[in-house]
Amino acid sequence: MATAAKNIQILKEVLQKEGLRFTRQRLAVWTEIGISRKHRDADDIFISIRSKGVKVSRATVYRTIDVLVKNKLVRKLDVGDGKNRFESKIDEEHHDHMICLETGNIIEFYNSRLEQLQEKIALDNGYELVRHVHQLFVRPIKK
Amino acid sequence: MATAAKNIQILKEVLQKEGLRFTRQRLAVWTEIGISRKHRDADDIFISIRSKGVKVSRATVYRTIDVLVKNKLVRKLDVGDGKNRFESKIDEEHHDHMICLETGNIIEFYNSRLEQLQEKIALDNGYELVRHVHQLFVRPIKK
DNA sequence: ATTCTTAATGAGATTGAGTCTCATCGTAAT
DNA sequence: ATTACGATGAGACTCAATCTCATTAAGAAT
Numbered sequence: 001m002a003t004a005a006k007n008i009q010i011l012k013e014v015l016q017k018e019g020l021r022f023t024r025q026r027l028a029v030w031t032e033i034g035i036s037r038k039h040r041d042a043d044d045i046f047i048s049i050r051s052k053g054v055k056v057s058r059a060t061v062y063r064t065i066d067v068l069v070k071n072k073l074v075r076k077l078d079v080g081d082g083k084n085r086f087e088s089k090i091d092e093e094h095h096d097h098m099i100c101l102e103t104g105n106i107i108e109f110y111n112s113r114l115e116q117l118q119e120k121i122a123l124d125n126g127y128e129l130v131r132h133v134h135q136l137f138v139r140p141i142k143k
Numbered sequence: 144m145a146t147a148a149k150n151i152q153i154l155k156e157v158l159q160k161e162g163l164r165f166t167r168q169r170l171a172v173w174t175e176i177g178i179s180r181k182h183r184d185a186d187d188i189f190i191s192i193r194s195k196g197v198k199v200s201r202a203t204v205y206r207t208i209d210v211l212v213k214n215k216l217v218r219k220l221d222v223g224d225g226k227n228r229f230e231s232k233i234d235e236e237h238h239d240h241m242i243c244l245e246t247g248n249i250i251e252f253y254n255s256r257l258e259q260l261q262e263k264i265a266l267d268n269g270y271e272l273v274r275h276v277h278q279l280f281v282r283p284i285k286k
Numbered sequence: 287a288t289t290c291t292t293a294a295t296g297a298g299a300t301t302g303a304g305t306c307t308c309a310t311c312g313t314a315a316t
Numbered sequence: 317a318t319t320a321c322g323a324t325g326a327g328a329c330t331c332a333a334t335c336t337c338a339t340t341a342a343g344a345a346t
Contacts (some may be wrong), residue, residue, distance in 0.1 A: 021313055021322060042303080057325040062304065078221065080276065082333090083303065098265065101273055108265050117257050118279055122241065125252065127281035130244055133223065134277050136261055138270035164293060164342050200296040205333065220341080225304090226332065288346085301333085311324070312326065316317100 007034050010090065014071045030052045036099040038087040039106050045086070054088055078133065079106065096134040109136075148166065150177050153233065157214045170199045172207040176217055181230040182249050188229070222249065239277040252279075 011030045015022050028049045034038070036048070044062045044128040066085060069072035077085040079099055085106075094115075114134075122129040154173045159166050161282045176183070179191070188195070189204045208229060211217035220228040222242055228249075236249040257277075265272040 002262060017204055019248045019322095023313075023323065023326070026211050044170075050252075057256065057327095058303095059305075059326085060324060063170045078223065080221065082328085098268060098270065101268065109268065110262055111260060114260050117254060117260070121252055121254055121257075122279055123284075125281075126284055127241065127243065127248060127279075128284050129279055130282050131280045132278065132327085133280070135275065136265055136270075137274045137276070138240060139273050141269055142265075162293095166294065166342070168295070198296085200298095201332095202297085202334075203295060207293085290345080291343095293340105296331075296338095300335070300337090303332100304330085306329070307327095309325100311322105313322080314320100316319085 004031070007031065007127065010073065014067070014073060017064075018067060018071070020067065025060045026064050026067075028052075028056060029061055030068060030073065032084055032143060033068070034088045035067075038083040039077065039079075040087075041080050041083040041085055043083075044115045076090060079135065082136075096136075098136040100138055101139050103140075150174065150233065153216065157216060161210060161214070163210065166208070167197060168199045168203045171195075171199060171206050172204055173211060173216065176177070176211070176229055177209075177231045177233060182220065182222075182224040182228040183230075184228055186226075217272075222278065223280075239279075241279040241281050244280055244282050246283075 007026065007030065011027060012022055020026075029045065031100075032045050041111040042058070042061055042065065044092065046056065046058050049056050049061070065074060065076075069076050069086075072089055072110075075087050075089050075138065077097065079085055079097070093110060095110040096114075098109055099105070100107070114126055118132055118134075119129050150173065151170065152229050154170060158169065163169075163203070172188065175188050175192050177226075183191075185201070185204055185208065189199065190203050192204070208217060208219075212219050213228075215232055217229050218232050220230065220240065222228055236253060237255075238253040241250040241252055242248070243250070254264055261275055261277075262272050
């Protein structure tokens, strides 16, 4: 389970590996993404950190997120509205997303057969699957 | 098979349905997308139309594409580089895309089992699948 | 064909997410 | 504590996409 101490440790290891320094701002960004509800956009994260009294800039938020995404601590999610969303990958099973066109709700799903098929399709074409983007845009079934 | 005459007819029907006028610009945009190679971005389409001597603006290109997408004549494709691509859906089987991370190549694929699975996943969650976004980011297998 | 109403267009301003610059700050090694 | 140099922040900048509004042109009516 993710404790604050464990999350700090994870961040420190990543920063060390990348030859980067451990700073208040980087910790704040990682904490914000790791602790809070999912699917938040960059500005949301920026505002939230500031509201907690930590001085940070948008530039630093974006720069830090890039590092976290590169090191697979965070996942970047494009829901098609021009703003990327971010979610922690720590203690999370892999999943994709269903976006409700009526409410904007984001529902997570996972299907192993689907994942296998994706690997197979890439392989059949002479490629190795690196990552995928998979969103289902849905509408509630009317009774 | 798609002939120029047939494509004009399709466009006219859509415009009529939408209560919109048939204009040189709208025809030029539809022709450009319908005739040319796939996966073109808006600016590409804009430049190409201009180079053929048809006076058009970026605003009109975007406005027309919106109408075409809304009426399922054109598909909008987000390949993750910040620029949407467009392709004609006329005389095209449905397919998804594999994007090569090394060359930027876009490969089309279709798998009926995959399509069925998506329908089922939405249904199992109480939703109706409206559309989906599905891209595989891949790397050539090294020999 | 000419007139007339109103939608469509174009040039350029604007938006907004994300990136970049560079003077200043702060980490952490010594 | 000093020092070297990486990190940060304010705000300029980028670029795809959208909006504004004066002008243009469909296409219906005559």
